[in-house]
Amino acid sequence: MLEVTALPLAELRERSSEKWREYPADVLPLFVAETDFPLAPTVSAALRRAVDLGDTGYIASRTPLPATYASFARRRFDWEPDPARMRSTADVSLGIVEILRRVTQPGEGVVVTPPVYPPFYDLIAEAGAEDVRVPLIDTGTGWELDLDGIRAAFEGGATAMLLCSPHNPTGTVHSRETLTALAEIADEFGAAVVSDEIHAPLVQPGIVFTPFLDAGDAAERVGYAVVSASKAFNLAGLKCALMVTASEPTSDVVRGLPIEVEWRTGHFGLLAAVAAFSEESDPWLDGLLATLDQNRVLLEDLLASRLPDARYRIPDAGYLAWIDLSRVGWGDNPARRILKEAKVALHFGPAFGEPGRGFVRLNFGTSPEIITEAIERIATLVDR
Structure with missing residues (x-):
């Protein structure tokens, strides 16, 4: 350490x-x-090396980032995502918008769980959808997803959910049981769940983080995760995130995004993310x-x-x-x-x-x- x-x-x-x-x-x-x-020294070294080389061009069509992130997820979360089901983009927000555009129709509802990261409301609007607010339940000792409220929202016509996991601003790490139940509810209604997992590398030791896509078969069918090193390693200005899927239909959605979505990835952001997610970091x-x-x-x-x-x-x-x-x-x-x-x-x-x-x-x-x-x-x- x-x-x-x-x-x-x-x-x-x-x-x-x-x-x-x-x-x-x-x-x-x-x-x-x-x-x-x-x-992190590894990140600084990677960026200095790029500057020394003048390595400031476009991102390559094949990069080590998916495999590096898969290795990171295995070490830190005991999860083995498939690198072939990942695609990079500029940041988590852009990934969310582009996925929501493909899994919702204009005017459809997207569930959010206030209090929640304020740009979520704008991202849903940018995607052409409308937010449906189902507040977290304050248990007196923590916060939990209101699964009954989320079910009611899907019954009312919402077609997707934007999940914050770990949750911003409360710092809540949802249990595997809760995420599995959420996935099964979404699967029942044919709804998509887009999980913003940007804070996942910052889960404290002793707290078990469950990636949404690792929460069962239903989660694989309905889920999309968007991940990044930017919060843990302070790399927001370098612009790099990964969109991750775990089934063929959801992977097809991400593969179908225009190439420009991927080309908006910052080259320095990608180099920094590879260094950040490496075991040396x-x-x-x-x-x-x-x-x-x-x-x-x-x-x-x-x-x-x-x-x-x-x-x-x-x-x-x-x-x-x-x-x-x-x-x-x-x-x-x-x-x-x-x-x-x-x-x-x-x-x-x-x-x-x-x-x-x-x-x-x-x-x-x-x-x-x-x-x-x-x-x-x-x-x-x-x-x-």
């Missing part, structure tokens, strides 16, 4: 990505899902998970001591914290006041759907110092 620590704030402010350019320098940016860690990823584990517990401790009215459940995966501030009394969108008065940028809870009222999403993929400073700034609003 390698030790993975965040860069100093002064260096981070030299970055030119969205996280560090959206707000003035007096704001701590903990909103967008970018991390503050150096690249596992020690770095293990180190990252250890750091995130420490950060998620630190956040719990800080909230308990400085914002005791906040409610937060430690996520099973990822580096995003879903925090309920409704008892603090800062309205439906507390992130607005926090940004204006505490100079901390968090993601607006209501953007995730109706269940997000009173919530904020905080990115703890950073240093303990920045997390601590952010909570101290927010707590001063209560102290006043």
Whole structure:
């Protein structure tokens, strides 16, 4: 395992990505899902080698990425997807849209489970469909899919579901039993399930992640997965994702996509993804998970001591914290006041759907110092 620590704030402010350019320098940016860690050494080496060679052309028609991802899935998830049933594209969002366009007709319903990643609503609209919202069930200790509600949505005419697994923003890892039941319901109604599994490499040790396509025969028949190294390895700007299938009919859908869908893959993104999914990167990823584990517990401790009215459940995966501030009394969108008065940028809870009222999403993929400073700034609003 390698030790993975965040860069100093002064260096981070030299970055030119969205996280560090959206707000003035007096704001701590903990909103967008970018991390503050150096690249994995394997990724840096692959990109440097490409620059040295001037290897900046089009992606090749045959690449090692499918086989490399299959090996990664075998090591990390005990799953053996078929490399021949994978195809690359620019990013997970593009993969979702292109698949939804082929498995739905204009105006048909696509089930989503708010609170959920806000672009899901836009991606469904871009594909020409309409979102059908079936909120997660809050069990009091976690969140679960509302399988009865999803069944009702399919009975009502929805023809597909856009699944977030692991779930953003709650960090929930759905059980194999739940995913199997979901697949069987979808199969009963002839509906497709498109599973966004971008956060899967960030599942914490001791938590079992089940890829949707590995959740049984029905999942193979109805399912499409879209995966990427971009969240775990901070590669969003390099543009590379994989669309994965597990049956001949679903594979035919992905194979039938125009070649331009695949050619939109970034060449540097593909090179970086191959390096990230290689076995040589596992020690770095293990180190990252250890750091995130420490950060998620630190956040719990800080909230308990400085914002005791906040409610937060430690996520099973990822580096995003879903925090309920409704008892603090800062309205439906507390992130607005926090940004204006505490100079901390968090993601607006209501953007995730109706269940997000009173919530904020905080990115703890950073240093303990920045997390601590952010909570101290927010707590001063209560102290006043």
